[in-house]
Amino acid sequence: MTTTTSALHLLNPSTTALIRPALALASWTFVMECWLYATRIPAISKYNVRTDPDATYADFNAHIPRSIQWKAENYNHLHEQPTVFYAVVLALAVQQLGGAERDDSAVTLAWGYVGVRYVSFGAVLVLRCAACLFWGRRVLICVKTG
Numbered sequence: 001m002t003t004t005t006s007a008l009h010l011l012n013p014s015t016t017a018l019i020r021p022a023l024a025l026a027s028w029t030f031v032m033e034c035w036l037y038a039t040r041i042p043a044i045s046k047y048n049v050r051t052d053p054d055a056t057y058a059d060f061n062a063h064i065p066r067s068i069q070w071k072a073e074n075y076n077h078l079h080e081q082p083t084v085f086y087a088v089v090l091a092l093a094v095q096q097l098g099g100a101e102r103d104d105s106a107v108t109l110a111w112g113y114v115g116v117r118y119v120s121f122g123a124v125l126v127l128r129c130a131a132c133l134f135w136g137r138r139v140l141i142c143v144k145t146g
Helices: 003-010 013-046 057-061 066-077 082-097 104-145
Strands: none
Touching: 013 066, 013 082, 013 104, 066 104, 082 104
16 A cells, blocks of 8 residues: 555544645645735835834734734634634544544534634625725714714
8 A cells, every 4th residue: 555545544534524624724824924924024115114123012013004904913813712712623533544434513512613703804804894884884974074
C-alpha cells in the first residue's frame, strides 16, 4: 500500500464530515484576515499611524477609525474561542479514525457552531450599516438645516 493510498484511507466520510466545519471556520478566518489587512494597511498610511514596536495597542488604535478597528477585533475573536472548537473537532475526528462510530449529532453541533459564528458576524455587520445609515442621515439633516 502506498503512502497516498493510506492517507486517502484515513479520510473516510465520517472523519471528513467532522473536519469540514473546521475547514469552513478556518476559511472564514482567512477571509477576515484578508479584509483586515486590506483595510488596515491603507489606514496606517492614510492616518499616519505610528508603527513603533514600543507603542501600545491603544496608541495604535487611537488614530484608526472604529470602522476599521472592528475588523481587527473580529479577527482576534476568531483566534480565541474557536481554538477550543478546533481541538474538540480534531479529537472527535481522531476518535473516529480509531474505529468509533460516526456521531451525527457532533457533526450537526459543529456546523451549528460555525453557523453561529457566521450569523453573529452578519448581524454585527447589518447593525453597523444600519447605525451608519441612521446617524449619517441625522448628520445630513443637521448640516442642511444648520
